[in-house]
Amino acid sequence: MWMTLWNNRIQVAAVILFAVGFVTLLLHRNLIKKVIGLNIMDTAAYLFLTSIGYIENRLSPIIQEGDTALETYVNPLPAGLVLTGIVVSVSVTAVMLALTIRIYRRYHTLNLDDIYRYVHDEMEGEQ
Amino acid sequence: MSFCLNFPLFLIVLSLISAVLCIILPGKAARYVALSLALLSAVLNAVILFYVYPRNISVTYLMGHYPHPWGNELRISAMEALFSSAFSAILVLCLLGGSAQLREKVQAELSPYFYVMTCLIQAALLALVYTNDVFTGYVFIEICTLSSCGILMIRKNGRTTLASVRYMIFSLVGSGLFLFGVIFLYNITGELLMPNIRAAVLTLWTSGEYKVPLLTAMCLMTLGLSIKSGLFPFHIWMADTYGTAIPGASAILSGLISKGYIFFLIKLIFDVFGVDVFYASGIHNVLFVFGVIGIIIGSVSAIRENNILRMIAFSSAAQIGYVYMGIGMSAGAGITAALFQMLTHAATKPALFLSAGTMTNAMGNAKKFRNLQGAGYVTPVAGLAFTFESFSMIGVPLTMGFMCKYLFGTAAFEAAPLKMIPTLIALSVSTILNTMYFSRTVIRIYRHPIANGHEREKTRVSYALAAVVFIVVNLFFGVFGKSFIDALGNCVTIF
Amino acid sequence: MKKFKEWLRDWDEGTFDFTIDTAAAGNEESTVSESFEKTALTDLENREFRLFSRAFPITAVILASVMIVFLLSAVMRLPAFGSPHTPPAESVTIQRYIENGLSETGAINIVAGVILDYRAFDTLGESHVLFAAAAAVFILMASARRRPESPRDQAILRDDPILRNTTKVLVPIILLFGLYVIFNGHLGPGGGFSGGSIIGGGLIMYEMSYGPTRLQRVLNLKTYKITVLVSLLFYSIAKCYSFFCGANSLHTIFGPGTPGRIFSAGLILPLNMVVGIVVSCTLYGFYALFMREQI
Numbered sequence: 001m002w003m004t005l006w007n008n009r010i011q012v013a014a015v016i017l018f019a020v021g022f023v024t025l026l027l028h029r030n031l032i033k034k035v036i037g038l039n040i041m042d043t044a045a046y047l048f049l050t051s052i053g054y055i056e057n058r059l060s061p062i063i064q065e066g067d068t069a070l071e072t073y074v075n076p077l078p079a080g081l082v083l084t085g086i087v088v089s090v091s092v093t094a095v096m097l098a099l100t101i102r103i104y105r106r107y108h109t110l111n112l113d114d115i116y117r118y119v120h121d122e123m124e125g126e127q
Numbered sequence: 128m129s130f131c132l133n134f135p136l137f138l139i140v141l142s143l144i145s146a147v148l149c150i151i152l153p154g155k156a157a158r159y160v161a162l163s164l165a166l167l168s169a170v171l172n173a174v175i176l177f178y179v180y181p182r183n184i185s186v187t188y189l190m191g192h193y194p195h196p197w198g199n200e201l202r203i204s205a206m207e208a209l210f211s212s213a214f215s216a217i218l219v220l221c222l223l224g225g226s227a228q229l230r231e232k233v234q235a236e237l238s239p240y241f242y243v244m245t246c247l248i249q250a251a252l253l254a255l256v257y258t259n260d261v262f263t264g265y266v267f268i269e270i271c272t273l274s275s276c277g278i279l280m281i282r283k284n285g286r287t288t289l290a291s292v293r294y295m296i297f298s299l300v301g302s303g304l305f306l307f308g309v310i311f312l313y314n315i316t317g318e319l320l321m322p323n324i325r326a327a328v329l330t331l332w333t334s335g336e337y338k339v340p341l342l343t344a345m346c347l348m349t350l351g352l353s354i355k356s357g358l359f360p361f362h363i364w365m366a367d368t369y370g371t372a373i374p375g376a377s378a379i380l381s382g383l384i385s386k387g388y389i390f391f392l393i394k395l396i397f398d399v400f401g402v403d404v405f406y407a408s409g410i411h412n413v414l415f416v417f418g419v420i421g422i423i424i425g426s427v428s429a430i431r432e433n434n435i436l437r438m439i440a441f442s443s444a445a446q447i448g449y450v451y452m453g454i455g456m457s458a459g460a461g462i463t464a465a466l467f468q469m470l471t472h473a474a475t476k477p478a479l480f481l482s483a484g485t486m487t488n489a490m491g492n493a494k495k496f497r498n499l500q501g502a503g504y505v506t507p508v509a510g511l512a513f514t515f516e517s518f519s520m521i522g523v524p525l526t527m528g529f530m531c532k533y534l535f536g537t538a539a540f541e542a543a544p545l546k547m548i549p550t551l552i553a554l555s556v557s558t559i560l561n562t563m564y565f566s567r568t569v570i571r572i573y574r575h576p577i578a579n580g581h582e583r584e585k586t587r588v589s590y591a592l593a594a595v596v597f598i599v600v601n602l603f604f605g606v607f608g609k610s611f612i613d614a615l616g617n618c619v620t621i622f
Numbered sequence: 623m624k625k626f627k628e629w630l631r632d633w634d635e636g637t638f639d640f641t642i643d644t645a646a647a648g649n650e651e652s653t654v655s656e657s658f659e660k661t662a663l664t665d666l667e668n669r670e671f672r673l674f675s676r677a678f679p680i681t682a683v684i685l686a687s688v689m690i691v692f693l694l695s696a697v698m699r700l701p702a703f704g705s706p707h708t709p710p711a712e713s714v715t716i717q718r719y720i721e722n723g724l725s726e727t728g729a730i731n732i733v734a735g736v737i738l739d740y741r742a743f744d745t746l747g748e749s750h751v752l753f754a755a756a757a758a759v760f761i762l763m764a765s766a767r768r769r770p771e772s773p774r775d776q777a778i779l780r781d782d783p784i785l786r787n788t789t790k791v792l793v794p795i796i797l798l799f800g801l802y803v804i805f806n807g808h809l810g811p812g813g814g815f816s817g818g819s820i821i822g823g824g825l826i827m828y829e830m831s832y833g834p835t836r837l838q839r840v841l842n843l844k845t846y847k848i849t850v851l852v853s854l855l856f857y858s859i860a861k862c863y864s865f866f867c868g869a870n871s872l873h874t875i876f877g878p879g880t881p882g883r884i885f886s887a888g889l890i891l892p893l894n895m896v897v898g899i900v901v902s903c904t905l906y907g908f909y910a911l912f913m914r915e916q917i
Contacts, residue, residue, distance in 0.1 A: 008700060015690060029678070061732040062810055088269045095755050095762075147858075237764075314700055
């Protein structure tokens with residue numbers, strides 16, 4: 001069992017990072033840390049994806065001297081998917097940070113519990 | 128190949144183009160662009176439906192010059208055409224009914240951006256419905272997340288921003304899980320196109336190789352999509368989100384976005400996991416249990432609520448529970464019931480949100496029930512629409528809601544007794560609870576004749592049109608729904 | 623954390639928060655947030671709060687461990703890392719991408735060929751994710767009124783010879799390198815996304831040391847919108863044309879050309895350029911919106 005885990009060590013690392021990021025995103029009360037958790041989670045997914053594409057003793061998928069044999073290059077598809085995924089995670093992070101700034105301007109805190117309490121007080125006052 | 132099979136590609140690209148175009152247009156022009164685009168999409172998808180359905184075919188459409196497993200693909204069959212047509216038609220009605228509120232509650236220079244986001248939503252929904260590739264699904268899920276957050280946070284006050292943060296967090300958790308599931312699936316099958324994955328999954332399942340990773344992938348993807356669509360333990364974002372957005376946005380969010388995710392999940396069940404594998408894995412039982420609990424909890428929370436918009440939001444949570452209960456019940460009758468429930472909810476909930484929004488607006492932004500007395504007299508059309516749609520939610524005969532409950536009942540009798548009894552209990556309890564909270568609201572809005580200080584408001588033509596169309600559609604399918612449901616059952620078989 | 627808060631508050635000074643909703647009308651804003659500072663926790667709330675903050679690490683650790691164990695049990699049964707006998711490495715897809723990629727797309731960089739030709743629909747969606755994010759950030763951050771300059775802005779605008787001269791030397795090199803990366807996207811490592819982010823970084827660096835006024839002569843809101851509009855329109859229409867031709871088995875006017883030339887690989891080079899423009903504009907736009915609420 002330990003041998004299999006060691007053989008798949010990169011995927012193991014990715015899985016642990018994913019769980020850490022997931023829990024941070026879901027449970028942490030600080031908005032900035034939630035954003036950090038989101039990034040850890042996404043990065044873990046990309047690490048996992050990249051590790052799928054790697055094949056030992058093969059070159060990066062840029063054709064050299066017209067050699068187009070399958071055995072020469074690693075799997076190019078995961079690299080493409082990671083590229084797509086990175087852009088998605090950049091966009092999402094930007095939106096989350098913008099939301100965080102707006103929240104901070106309004107309530108002067110980043111702690112979600114405090115913000116909920118303020119919002120609750122606000123709603124008591126409405127019609 | 129018939130020319131009309133190109134329409135999905137054209138519509139997706141056209142939606143993306145109009146989204147980009149809307150940033151330089153003034154608000155009014157952007158509104159016309161978004162409206163006509165949604166209308167066009169509804170009509171063209173209906174054309175596809177009438178081309179595909181009689182021939183009973185399902186066509187794969189290559190995106191590029193490369194044949195099967197090398198490029199992206201769309202898949203066009205009757206089910207996809209039906210749902211994209213319905214989604215676009217409901218988007219038209221939401222835009223029609225919600226524009227007045229948009230003008231009042233959002234800065235004028237931001238209003239074109241609302242339409243940017245609705246165009247993106249339409250592109251994402253069409254792509255989610257038609258795509259035949261899991262990773263494309265992920266990309267468009269993210270577009271859907273960002274643009275739905277966009278229509279939510281366009282109203283710039285503290286509560287809405289907080290609700291959007293919450294919505295974003297749950298959505299991102301969901302899409303992260305979904306992405307991880309896709310990666311697992313890619314690792315053990317080596318494919319991204321749906322039919323290829325299904326073939327590979329079937330071989331893996333029968334041979335027993337990679338069984339745990341396969342189950343993990345299925346769990347992660349299902350979990351991700353159910354978080355995003357608001358299944359029971361994850362429905363907590365719904366009340367804040369739907370309760371604080373502008374009514375047009377809540378209508379779109381509750382009526383379309385969550386349905387888009389569920390449709391994608393059903394597509395995954397049929398095209399990626401395979402019905403047999405999915406219903407042998409036991410995940411459907413979990414969905415069933417949480418669906419049933421969601422129905423009860425959602426209805427109870429709705430009763431305890433004293434804010435009309437939040438009450439409707441909790442009722443949404445209960446309705447999503449119905450859909451998952453149907454998915455969990457069985458592959459045939461259960462899924463058909465779930466699909467019809469999705470259409471019913473998509474045709475009912477936006478109307479409720481729009482009517483409630485119009486009423487609260489007319490009563491000076493009052494959302495609590497005690498301040499809504501007499502709202503039915505102040506805004507007669509909204510009151511009427513609200514009453515009618517409430518009847519549909521309760522399940523009064525001649526409405527879509529009745530057909531839905533009837534379908535669930537018949538599906539329950541075909542299912543195993545272990546599932547039949549909870550289904551019937553959930554149906555009856557939720558009907559009673561629904562009756563309680565909706566009749567309470569309806570009585571409240573008609574209690575006093577026009578009370579002090581509130582004049583009868585002039586109804587906007589666009590809103591009245593949307594409300595009337597919603598009512599007529601509901602009545603039509605409520606009365607003549609039988610043959611439609613049979614057709615839906617046929618579509619499921621060739622899905 | 624405290625520093626970050628102070629920094630945010632600094633930055634916040636003199637901002638104008640546009641709120642229309644009646645529940646939070648503009649003048650209420652300041653009083654409301656003041657009263658927030660004063661709200662004291664009642665004892666009960668305090669206890670609940672402490673309970674929660676004590677429970678947080680425990681729940682987090684438990685949930686994380688459950689997830690890790692769950693996922694590790696799956697990872698243990700996955701194909702081995704780096705082995706050439708995994709399902710992805712053996713699939714026919716990869717074989718075609720590597721063996722025929724050069725002759726079919728004309729791109730020496732197979733990844734560029736995959737994302738911009740074989741799987742171009744994904745990439746079309748991805749550019750629009752960026753666009754959606756830019757629009758969402760614009761909705762959140764853009765304010766109609768020009769923000770008064772804070773001490774930080776003035777510090778930036780102070781004539782600092784070291785900063786400015788370094789920028790003067792570095793920025794042209796950065797921009798040139800970004801262009802190189804974009805134009806070589808089909809010939810070697812690189813492409814629109816990486817090149818675009820390099821150029822975006824160069825623009826941000828320029829604005830950091832020279833202030834926004836100079837850059838705004840070329841890149842104000844209007845030109846920004848038009849650039850993004852034209853690029854994305856070109857992207858969508860070009861790809862729609864090639865999808866349409868592909869699905870109906872028509873001949874396209876974009877052939878793969880002679881591999882190895884700059885002007886080869888059909889649509890990949892123009893698409894890389896377009897993507898580069900969109901990415902650099904979006905990154906710069908994020909910076910500008912976060913910094914000064916305007917583009």
